[in-house]
Amino acid sequence: MSNLFPVGRDFMNFGRNFFEDPFDHLLESTSNFNVDIREEEQAYVVEAELPGMSKDSIQLKYEDNVLSIGATQEESKDEKDDKGNYIRRERSTKSYSRQFLLKNVKEEEINASFENGVLTVTLPKKDSDETTPKQIEIQ
Template identity: 85%
Template sequence: MSDLFPAGRDFMNFGKNFFEDPFDHLLPSTANFKVDIREEVDSYILEAELPGMAKDAIQLKYEDNVLSIGATQETSKDEKDDEGNYIRRERSTKSYSRQFLLKNVKEEDIVANFENGILKVTLPKKATDETTPKQIEIH
């Protein structure tokens, strides 16, 4: 009898399940592309996995201590009969973006490479004048 009514967790996913393409799981997805950031002594190294993306479809920007990565992927599939008439024609466009807060970066020395679906960004650090905190006497 309990099978007749959906569980509360099923209602939470109703919108996602209703509007989701049933064949999406068959295609490679970069909706949440994976990113690794490691801090080295003199720089930050960011590696983002963007399989199937073309280099010219990726936008990279560093502004106000924020590194932004954007990508757009367009796909189309045309099926025609023997006379060249469309039986089916599908097109889709997907956009992805991520932002990362990385402070004390030498903006003019940032280097990015894209090879085999991996975007590697090297962000050199600025030399900081580390000052020791000054104790303030309260009167």
């Protein structure tokens, strides 16, 4: 019941949480990207929202039944005075990564597309007779 309304726990942790950075929770909510996974009859369809990313900045891998999606975004801001001298110059790199366990996939038939900031990955399923577990004889 206490999980439904966790205010009491937050109050009890007030002293512990008092000195934490008050903006940490803002970074947590933006450190990942939104992903939707649909299971269709013949395939899994993964849609990842990656606004502002280019196709070249996305890494996509399927290995050991795990789909890994990664993205890197580099940003630089230059401000100069009238003479072209730097007043301020900043650079930042942000990396995002998510992993999903998707079994019974035909690895050689996976395909992906990236359009309007949305990465769509289609992972065709193996036929049901291909997914029967192997019986191991004990000697």
